[in-house]
Amino acid sequence: MVLSFEQPQALLALLIIAPLCFFYRLYWRKRKASALKFSTLSVIKAANGRNSRFRPHLPFIILMLVLVSLIIAIANPMIPLKRAKEGVNVVIAIDDSGSMQATDYRPTRLEAAKHAAEILIRSLKPKDNVGIIVFESGATTACYLTPFKDRAIEKLRAIEPRTGRTAIGDGLALAIDMASSIPNRRRVVILLSDGVNNAGVVTPEEAVKLARAESCQVYTVGLGSKEPVVIGYDWFGNPEYARLDEDTLKMIARETGGKYYKSVNEHTLNEIYARIGKTIKREREDTSIKDWFIAASFILIIANLYIIYGKYRVIV
Secondary structure (H helix, E strand, C coil), X not given: CCCEECCHHHHHHHHHHHHHHHHHHHHHHHHHHHHHHHCCHHHHHHHCCHHHHHHHHHHHHHHHHHHHHHHHXXXXXXXXXXXXXXXXXXXXXXXXXXXXXXXXXXXCHHHHHHHHHHHHHHHCCCCXXXXXXXXXXXXXXXXXXXXXXHHHHHHHHCCCCCCCCCCHHHHHHHHHHHHCCCCCCEEEEEEEECCCCCCCCCCHHHHHHHHHHCCEXXXXXXXXXXXXXXXXXXXXXXXXXXXXXXXXXXXXXXHCCCCEEEECCHHHHHHHHHHHHHHCCCCEEEEECHHHHHHHHHHHHHHHHHHHHCCCCCCC
């Protein structure tokens, strides 16, 4: 743990401690010389006892400690602590295109994705915010950033299936914008898709540039069974298969400092989301501890008053 100071120039005031100690020593020598003139031999011997050597100087020592503590407080000492107070902005972007109605995941890909997202939401910390984006031919907000996890889960369960195409770039861009809407927090997006970017106005590459500019980390999850999945038929009766663009999802994760996960069924999907919830990094930030030194100063002042005026007071 590294200690730093917001106002390090204030520490120059510590240089006053040495001159104060020097003048105090001169004062004590003069006081002792004066006392010798009027003291009997027995009193002098008692004054030079082991206990009396230290006790008369205790008020001055404590006063110097108070001064040091206050100077350090003015310099505003900082230590790196986990960002637990501010939390993390987590936005879940869910593909809601027509291919998400495939039934290779039970009961459907979309319902399995919603269930897995619920597991993730429940694994977040109390101070974390969560938001939800859905995308198909375009992107829309299903739930704005909120610290209330139950409200987000309610919005998540209300997501209805759609029949559009897949606008990965639009969904990612809107998710990044939402994650950045509350400042001074770590920004994380979890993007889930089972298709190829074939709609929208923002390309995945453009969305990645936005993520990097906003320091937003993106985890990507690809849905795709081991066997080809038919999602419909064209005008000529030929089957159309769900195609997963893993290369694009891997690129998004790699370029934003995230990680790509491949899901082959609803069970692995649940495991992936549970793992993501536990591995979201929480940055450390410099937190001021000047109040600790101010409190220590007050305690030392009270102790000093007791030493001077209390039951076992030091007579100086």
